[in-house]
Amino acid sequence: MFFCLSDRGTAAATLGIRRLFGTSAVAAEEPITPPVEVKHTQLLINGKFVDSASGKTFPTLDPRTGEVIAHVAEGEAEDINRAVIAARKAFDEGPWPKMSPYKRSMILYRFADLIEKHNDEIAALETWDNGKPYQQAVSVEIPMLARLIRYYAGKPSLPQKKETPYGVAGQIIPWNFPLLMFAWKVGPALACGNTIVLKTAEQTPLSALYVARLALEAGLPPGVLNVVSGFGPTAGASLATHMDVDKLAFTGSTDTGKIVLELAARSNLKPVTLELGGKSPFIVCEDADVDKAVEMAHFALFFNQGQCCCAGSRTFVHEKVYDEFLEKSKARALRRVVGDPFKKGVEQGPQIDEEQFNKIMHYIRSGLDSGATLEAGGDRFGTKGYYIQPTVFSDVKDDMLIAKDEIFGPVQSILKFKDLDEVVRRANATRYGLAAGIFTNNLDTANTLTRALRQGTIWINCFDVFDAAIPFGGFKMSGQGREKGIHSLRNYLQVKAVVTPLKNPAWL
Structure with missing residues (x-):
């Protein structure tokens, strides 16, 4: 049995209701x-x-x-x-x-x-x-x-x-x-x-x-x-x-x-x-199936309310597919069902406590202040508990706190790159080295990146696949x-x- 939920959310999303810009799908109120x-x-x-x-x-x-x-x-x-x-x-x-x-x-x-x-x-x-x-x-x-x-x-x-x-x-x-x-x-x-x-x-x-x-x-x-x-x-x-x-x-x-x-x-x-901790890169190459890459990148970041040490929290997307990827990622975040975790179909529950909630909101404000573009979310969800809207930033630069620090929350940062040499250099320019995701249909590209990235676990065309026998660190x-x-x-x-x-x- 593998710990992998790459197909999560497709059925659940139909239960949600599209709200205004920056919000997400609704689930149970009480x-x-x-x-x-x-x-x-x-x-x-x-x-x-x-x-x-x-x-x-x-x-x-x-x-x-x-x-x-x-x-x-x-x-x-x-x-x-x-x-x-x-x-x-x-x-x-x-x-x-x-x-x-x-x-x-x-x-x-x-x-x-x-x-x-x-x-x-x-x-x-x-x-x-x-x-x-x-x-x-x-x-x-x-x-x-x-x-x-x-x-x-x-x-x-x-x-x-x-x-x-x-x-x-x-x-x-x-x-x-x-x-x-x-x-x-x-x-x-x-x-x-x-x-x-x-x-x-x-x-x-x-x-x-x-x-x-x-x-x-x-x-x-x-x-x-x-x-x-x-x-x-x-x-x-x-x-x-x-x-x-x-x-x-x-x-x-x-x-x-x-x-x-x-x-x-x-x-x-x-x-x-x-x-x-980690600040794992998720690299979407120009030959990737964009629809599949969007769903996998969404899962890589938002799984477990973003409270995952190996979360794909730096989404690097090739410039040729960046605009398409961004629009579809925004739409996917808006469909994400947030609410009572005991409610069937809910994809995202509350953050663990008030301290973590405030920390995440601080990083969201930091992203806005540093010039990143807020595409979705960015605010509390509801009026009770520690729920945060699924948040997506575009135009993220490497020197922004949301691209450097481990946020440990539902905040996706989408960055643009031109070629493999560039993305390898930028992906490795961090104190962390826990995990990475690669989305490509080219075996040579996959081989190049798996050897170049300084990470303990590298997932190719998947993410968060765990088993008792697979080492992690x-x-x-x-x-x-x-x-x-x-x-x-x-x-x-x-x-x-x-x-x-x-x-x-x-x-x-």
């Missing part, structure tokens, strides 16, 4: 009551759900309305320490790292079975807490979560050399894909025999707690997987600096990744895997190391050389 109950709001430490040591909680909000869904235990340094102690004991004394790869895999397979059994409830919780369309969560993301766990369940038999688990793995995940990032981190770490302290994003703590409970139900021993909800400066920093954490993995922004790396180095020099300041596939197992294993003298060897 929020739908989510079909799921919030059961877990405490921290998971040593196999039990417990209150934070301080007793403090924080609200997690419904991005559709800004209203409180639940109050969640707020983990801080003392809670991280409790979780690390539990994970250390589970690694040093517990059965998990000593268990045969076969027995570990059986527990992970049961875990995947339980995820599938509770697919709809998990998807509803993810949509409620995050704002992503329910159909995206229920039909793509939760099935992929189960697939990722199954993929790693089949891998524990691989490391039969003297490769040993690190021990206690600290993991910090973001809010845009809470459960997929959970799987990318937890799956390989468990498969290799490590124990885990996972810090969830404060915006989306609910689904990881739910799924972690299923891991216990599957037979995961106490202390092997601990989940602490909390904030970066407290819980996150405590995890990064803890002297008894052996390995750290982080997904998030590049600026925060720098802090995490520095904190890890200042403590016990623990190795760090980083999956960071970036060049330059988009990160260190790779997630998924066999490469991710290497993040959680150390090589040990063992030398034994041989008595009376038959041969040397």
Whole structure:
């Protein structure tokens, strides 16, 4: 199963109503009551759900309305320490790292079975807490979560050399894909025999707690997987600096990744895997099928409300097809259905929270102030919640903030280019190197660009195609190391050389 939604929106668009210039299609006005109950709001430490040591909680909000869904235990340094102690004991004394790869895999397979059994409830919780369309969560993301766990369940038999688990793995995940990032981190770490302290994003703590409970139900021993909800400066920093954490993995922004790396180095020099930000070029060549390129570029940018680290946020279009591409991209944005993510046919839900909403609106104003032409959107959608109209800018120049910074929102910047040498130079002129998209019917053009672009993933005539076995990560300041596939197992294993003298060897 591949994580790809290239045909999204064609049927949904017919449900929308074309509004005035700069707006998008309309969906539900009143929020739908989510079909799921919030059961877990405490921290998971040593196999039990417990209150934070301080007793403090924080609200997690419904991005559709800004209203409180639940109050969640707020983990801080003392809670991280409790979780690390539990994970250390589970690694040093517990059965998990000593268990045969076969027995570990059986527990992970049961875990995947339980995820599938509770697919709809998990998807509803993810949509409620995050704002992503329910159909995206229920039909793509939760099935992929189960697939990722199954993929790693089949891998524990691989490391039969003297490769040993690190021990206690600290993991910090973001809010845009809470459960997929959970799987990318937890799956390989468990498969290799490590124990885990996972810090969830404060915006989306609910689904990881739910799924972690299923891991216990599957037979995961106490202390092997601990989940602490909390904030970066407290819980996150405590995890990064803890002297008894052996390995750290982080997904998030590049600026925060720098802090995490520095904190890890200042403590016990623990190795760090980083999956960071991006400003991915999507290159439409002169020979491209414009209609298909428009739809794919639209998907590459607007998928998941634009809250995707590898989003095709710099749309480079050859000058010969630029005008046609621009008009059709504008029309596609105007047809995009925005509304309650629980409503069938909705393509775009709200942004995650008010902070992200304000950040995106700041970039939209920056685009206007710097001279880019607003073709569609540019304003809030509705009067309630954190919805933003699908926004398209033309006449974008490389030195504009909307062309340089990671906006992480539904803002498409369309730039014009003349030839391959030019677009390669401009596409590579960024601190990021996470991904790129190429749309062409010419094999030579595709080969040239795939070799010239300095990106960790390059999609040709497609975008956002993911699978458990395909490695993902970036060049330059988009990160260190790779997630998924066999490469991710290497993040959680150390090589040990063992030398034994041989008595009376038959041969040397």
